[in-house]
Amino acid sequence: MKNLLRTLVYNGQVSLTLADTTALVAEGKRLHGLSNFSAYLFGKALSVMTFMSACLKENSGEISLSIKTSGDGGEIAVSGNRALNMRGYIENTQLSENPNEEAERRAFAENGSVTVIRNDGYSRPFVGACAFPDAGGLDEAFAEYFRISEQIPTRIATTVKTDAAGKIVFAGVAVLQPLPFADAETLEKTRAADLSLLLCEMERIGAEATATKYFEKDERVWEMREAQYQCNCSREYLTRVLISLGEAQMREIIREDGAVRVHCHYCNTDYTFDGRDADELFIRK
Ligand SMILES: [Zn+2]
CATH class of the missing domain: 3.55.30.10 (Hsp33 domain)
Structure with missing residues (x-):
């Protein structure tokens, strides 16, 4: 409208x-x-x-x-x-x-x-x-x-x-x-x-x-x-951030915390990236 x-x-x-x-x-x-x-x-x-x-x-x-x-x-x-x-x-x-x-x-x-x-x-x-x-x-x-x-x-x-x-x-x-x-x-x-x-x-x-x-x-x-x-956050955007963070760092966070968890303050949305996501992210690369 x-x-x-x-x-x-x-x-x-x-x-x-x-x-x-x-x-x-x-x-x-x-x-x-x-x-x-x-x-x-x-x-x-x-x-x-x-x-x-x-x-x-x-x-x-x-x-x-x-x-x-x-x-x-x-x-x-x-x-x-x-x-x-x-x-x-x-x-x-x-x-x-x-x-x-x-x-x-x-x-x-x-x-x-x-x-x-x-x-x-x-x-x-x-x-x-x-x-x-x-x-x-x-x-x-x-x-x-x-x-x-x-x-x-x-x-x-x-x-x-x-x-x-x-x-x-x-x-x-x-x-x-x-x-x-x-x-x-x-x-x-x-x-x-x-x-x-x-x-x-x-x-x-x-x-x-x-x-x-x-x-x-x-x-x-x-x-x-x-x-x-309308928030401008997205899983795709965070995926790009994680790729630039690098595989070693992402794997380390997952080892310590079980997953990479990101919270968007603006729309109160939680994003979780686990080991399987890391596999997909870095094998695809
Ligand atoms: Zn958001």
Whole structure:
């Protein structure tokens, strides 16, 4: 399903992104077996990453975001690429608070920080960071990151809603980002825009209908794309890693531990390579 819309609004001076991230957040919750509050925090990070990935210009581009604190929130890391494949992990999978902004704030109150690494596929990656702001939750931290690190007055709102049974009923992100030439009146309009209303409407009628209802449709720039939870690990990739490790080393690990075991943090998948796999790998060579 095409779940991400990007276009320009306010006379082409502001970029609007609306994404329904329900399915990908639900997949992240399932893969990692998350509690509701852990899924809420992780889902917000996945949603903002969906926006950040949609901004990548190069096909080989990749971006990752990590949120860290010495408090209860621990670490959340999410990554995405130009194909809008999202993945990530959260250190504390069973946080038990009720999801809300106050609990978010408390979770990251101690030395909270946001770090972003963007790799456009050439030269050195861009690294930006900011401290968790004094007020607000994750959305305010994301906005602070854009303000400090990229000098863009970005409005950003994410939401993750769970029902009593723990099912993700809706997740989404709404972003308004002024372009460098935006005039004062447009900046004021952007500041005043009601992003929670856009998220509510998106849950009800979808991203495309929400955008046409609240903004004038710009036919020249109207992009619908599909974002999903998709890890890039594979048995084939790990096989290549093991071949480069060499037969002697692989045999030694198998002798000591019975098998080579690799765990992918991003999709919570275990890979096991035993003696028979080693035979196949190195006889084939
Ligand atoms: Zn994986």
